[in-house]
Amino acid sequence: MKYICIDDGALAEFISGRSYQSIDFEEGDKLIQALSGNIQFLLKLKNVVFLQDKEGVFITTLGAWKKKKYLVIDCEKSALFTQLRSAESLQSFQKLMRFCAKYWSGGLLNKSEKIVSGSTKAVIFPLPYSTSPYRIVIEREPMNERLKKRDMSGQFLLVYKTGWEGANSATEIADETNFKRVIDRLADVYLQVSKAAEGAPVTNRFDQVNSTALNGDLGSKRPVHTPYDDWLPQLTRQQQIFVRAPMGTPHRLHGPAGTGKTLSLLLRTIRILRSAEENTLNCNALLITHSEATRQSIKDALQVIDPDDFQSRDKNLERVSLSVETLASLCANTLRQSISETEFVDRDAQDSKLLQQMYIEEAVRRVKSEDLASFIPHLSEGFRKFINEVDDEDLAHLFQHEISVLIKGRAGDSFDTYKNCPPLKYGLPIENDADKGISFRVFKRYQEQLEAASQFDTDDVVISAVGQLDTPIWRRRRSREGYDFIAIDETHLFNINELHVFHHFTRNVDSLPISFTVDQAQSVGDRGWNDIDSVSELFGGETSASEISTPVSTVFRSSPQIRDFCQSVLASGATLFTNFDDTLSLSTSAFTNEDERRSQPVKYLDFADDNALVEGAFNRADKLQSLTQSNRSQVLITTMNDEVLRKLKEHSISNNKPTSYLERRGDFTKQRQAEKSGHMVLGHADFVGGLEFDVVIIVGVDKGRVPQEGETANSNSRSFSSYAAHNRLYVAASRARFALEILGVQSRGPSELLAVAERNGLISGVEQ
Numbered sequence: 081m082k083y084i085c086i087d088d089g090a091l092a093e094f095i096s097g098r099s100y101q102s103i104d105f106e107e108g109d110k111l112i113q114a115l116s117g118n119i120q121f122l123l124k125l126k127n128v129v130f131l132q133d134k135e136g137v138f139i140t141t142l143g144a145w146k147k148k149k150y151l152v153i154d155c156e157k158s159a160l161f162t163q164l165r166s167a168e169s170l171q172s173f174q175k176l177m178r179f180c181a182k183y184w185s186g187g188l189l190n191k192s193e194k195i196v197s198g199s200t201k202a203v204i205f206p207l208p209y210s211t212s213p214y215r216i217v218i219e220r221e222p223m224n225e226r227l228k229k230r231d232m233s234g235q236f237l238l239v240y241k242t243g244w245e246g247a248n249s250a251t252e253i254a255d256e257t258n259f260k261r262v263i264d265r266l267a268d269v270y271l272q273v274s275k276a277a278e279g280a281p282v283t284n285r286f287d288q289v290n291s292t293a294l295n296g297d298l299g300s301k302r303p304v305h306t307p308y309d310d311w312l313p314q315l316t317r318q319q320q321i322f323v324r325a326p327m328g329t330p331h332r333l334h335g336p337a338g339t340g341k342t343l344s345l346l347l348r349t350i351r352i353l354r355s356a357e358e359n360t361l362n363c364n365a366l367l368i369t370h371s372e373a374t375r376q377s378i379k380d381a382l383q384v385i386d387p388d389d390f391q392s393r394d395k396n397l398e399r400v401s402l403s404v405e406t407l408a409s410l411c412a413n414t415l416r417q418s419i420s421e422t423e424f425v426d427r428d429a430q431d432s433k434l435l436q437q438m439y440i441e442e443a444v445r446r447v448k449s450e451d452l453a454s455f456i457p458h459l460s461e462g463f464r465k466f467i468n469e470v471d472d473e474d475l476a477h478l479f480q481h482e483i484s485v486l487i488k489g490r491a492g493d494s495f496d497t498y499k500n501c502p503p504l505k506y507g508l509p510i511e512n513d514a515d516k517g518i519s520f521r522v523f524k525r526y527q528e529q530l531e532a533a534s535q536f537d538t539d540d541v542v543i544s545a546v547g548q549l550d551t552p553i554w555r556r557r558r559s560r561e562g563y564d565f566i567a568i569d570e571t572h573l574f575n576i577n578e579l580h581v582f583h584h585f586t587r588n589v590d591s592l593p594i595s596f597t598v599d600q601a602q603s604v605g606d607r608g609w610n611d612i613d614s615v616s617e618l619f620g621g622e623t624s625a626s627e628i629s630t631p632v633s634t635v636f637r638s639s640p641q642i643r644d645f646c647q648s649v650l651a652s653g654a655t656l657f658t659n660f661d662d663t664l665s666l667s668t669s670a671f672t673n674e675d676e677r678r679s680q681p682v683k684y685l686d687f688a689d690d691n692a693l694v695e696g697a698f699n700r701a702d703k704l705q706s707l708t709q710s711n712r713s714q715v716l717i718t719t720m721n722d723e724v725l726r727k728l729k730e731h732s733i734s735n736n737k738p739t740s741y742l743e744r745r746g747d748f749t750k751q752r753q754a755e756k757s758g759h760m761v762l763g764h765a766d767f768v769g770g771l772e773f774d775v776v777i778i779v780g781v782d783k784g785r786v787p788q789e790g791e792t793a794n795s796n797s798r799s800f801s802s803y804a805a806h807n808r809l810y811v812a813a814s815r816a817r818f819a820l821e822i823l824g825v826q827s828r829g830p831s832e833l834l835a836v837a838e839r840n841g842l843i844s845g846v847e848q
């Protein structure tokens with residue numbers, strides 16, 4: 081193939097169809113294969129006619145050819161479709177076409193699109209993140225004299241070079257041999273196109289003519305909720321594989337934020353239930369969410385996605401049903417074990433989080449004054465130094481993490497089991513049993529306070545549930561009350577102990593029909609997951625079933641700029657911590673040109689002091705709301721810092737800003753409330769997971785606050801805060817669809833977590 085010629089009508093179709101944005105869609109994959117000459121063009125695309133022969137391909141639409149504009153790619157002089165991986169080729173091709181559309185309509189160019197001054201050239205850098213960037217070089221006025229005579233000057237853009245090497249584009253002369261071939265054939269090509277449209281035979285000079293106006297583009301609409309049958313054709317190949325896979329084997333769906341994991345899990349569950357219904361089989365399914373708030377949001381989504389309304393059916397009366405539960409509600413319903421709201425310390429709720437922190441800080445103080453002396457001679461040197469150096473507040477954060485992930489989360493309150501748990505890489509610097517002894521003392525002191533206040537935390541519920549589930553009584557009830565299929569959303573938020581509960585709920589002891597979604601980078605801090613590979617280790621149980629794992633990598637939620645920024649945060653985490661995954665590294669955004677029109681560049685803005693910062697956050701919120709044409713409830717202001725959150729709240733109250741406050745993780749009810757009353761949403765970064773917004777503003781991402789630096793600087797506490805800060809910033813930023821801004825105070829300077837993004841030109845600052 082010598083050349084590819086695409087007219088402006090066809091180009092508009094390509095940039096607006098969602099399924100042409102990623103090779104994860106069959107259409108996107110076929111397009112890139114055809115462009116690279118591996119297969120014939122057999123795409124079905126509304127109103128587009130492909131004419132292909134040995135020389136080249138014309139991708140055309142009906143209409144007067146002299147009035148059209150054309151992108152011509154010289155395939156012999158450039159290697160756009162052969163020198164990159166398919167995903168990158170498609171991304172580059174999409175960026176190239178977007179540049180053409182903007183250039184022709186006089187739109188604003190972005191930083192990766194450059195008109196070379198004093199020349200007729202343009203250069204685009206389509207791929208983010210590289211020391212020597214990949215470039216596509218374009219001649220904007222090929223064969224200008226001749227085309228002027230035909231009254232067609234300015235209607236052609238010619239790609240004549242691609243690669244990683246720079247050159248003096250101003251003096252370079254594009255080879256026009258292939259371009260001339262295109263020009264000479266255009267009139268004839270469009271004659272054939274109009275004949276094909278009328279159904280007349282086409283001359284056999286073209287090996288293949290493919291004209292279709294059958295399938296409208298399914299992907300360009302962006303519904304909040306769509307019924308099951310309408311979703312299926314819009315799924316990527318990976319999503320389809322997951323949705324359609326047999327139910328009996330454990331199946332992991334893993335991918336970064338916004339790749340449709342939750343959606344795919346819901347569709348998979350519905351598919352399994354529908355198929356059971358069609359085949360008159362029994363199937364009681366269970367869908368587990370991490371918190372009550374996400375349970376509500378999933379139940380709400382199911383009302384639209386699932387027209388059969390499986391969730392309203394009574395499990396005890398119907399053959400096919402779906403129960404949506406949290407771990408606590410599951411234990412309450414099945415084990416008749418119920419804890420009232422006032423007794424429950426829920427780690428997803430704002431009040432409980434603060435209460436738990438307070439209890440643990442008090443526990444640390446008491447251990448230091450009452451227990452530490454007797455332990456000192458036995459402690460490892462590193463731990464002794466650590467506990468003496470670090471202040472109580474910082475210590476409390478680390479002990480809280482140790483208790484929740486290891487002591488309760490993994491060891492189930494038992495010191496002997498805890499002694500055998502491998503220590504966390506980025507947490508308390510534990511080296512020997514005496515070090516573990518101290519941390520167990522802190523846990524005991526914390527437990528005493530809970531008991532004194534007659535309160536239970538989530539882990540207590542689980543630990544006592546495990547006790548009840550592992551008994552002959554439950555084993556007998558299980559075949560009657562267990563589930564045929566279990567789906568778990570956001571598995572990374574559960575600790576190992578909690579995960580071990582689920583297998584007790586399957587109807588059969590020896591199978592593990594569990595499907596689950598994971599993005600480890602979204603849980604906060606090192607969770608010690610890395611030494612756990614197999615599902616049986618993850619979920620426990622007696623099965624030797626091997627797991628199927630499907631990755632998803634097309635980001636639907638966020639614009640390409642926001643995706644790139646989120647990746648820079650993960651990349652920064654991955655360079656600092658050996659067990660930190662950059663799950664976004666191979667992902668692409670499926671944003672269409674239409675979505676991109678609403679997108680804004682990612683910015684870092686600094687302010688004189690905290691008061692200006694807080695005021696600035698609300699001003700930017702108003703501005704971005706109008707720039708992205710969003711509703712007020714689609715704007716989120718968030719922060720990772722408690723003090724900044726307090727100031728933001730105060731400001732919103734004293735200035736009568738209509739605002740709804742998130743009170744727990746994934747606070748769906750508050751988001752709904754905001755929607756009804758036209759409020760914007762404000763909340764701590766710990767509570768924004770699971771939600772999505774058009775605009776996100778993260779406040780106080782500056783030195784000293786992200787990561788939070790305590791009064792004492794110890795390398796272990798620094799690593800822990802930095803690890804957690806990477807997780808939190810990633811979760812907060814990945815909530816954004818169209819606009820993301822990050823704000824800080826000038827004298828502090830931007831947080832070190834932004835360094836990778838800054839270095840790669842992914843964030844820009846503007847004047848105040």
Ligand SMILES: Nc1ncnc2c1ncn2[C@@H]1O[C@H](COP(=O)(O)OP(=O)(O)OP(=O)(O)O)[C@@H](O)[C@H]1O
Nearest residue numbers: 314315316336337338339340341342343636637770
């Ligand atoms: N194939 C698709 N076509 C169009 N939109 C999609 C597709 N898959 C998912 N989406 C949309 O992408 C958004 C993110 O989906 P979802 O919340 O399921 O992602 P997630 O991977 O669970 O995200 P997170 O990990 O951040 O919670 C939703 O708005 C969803 O409707």
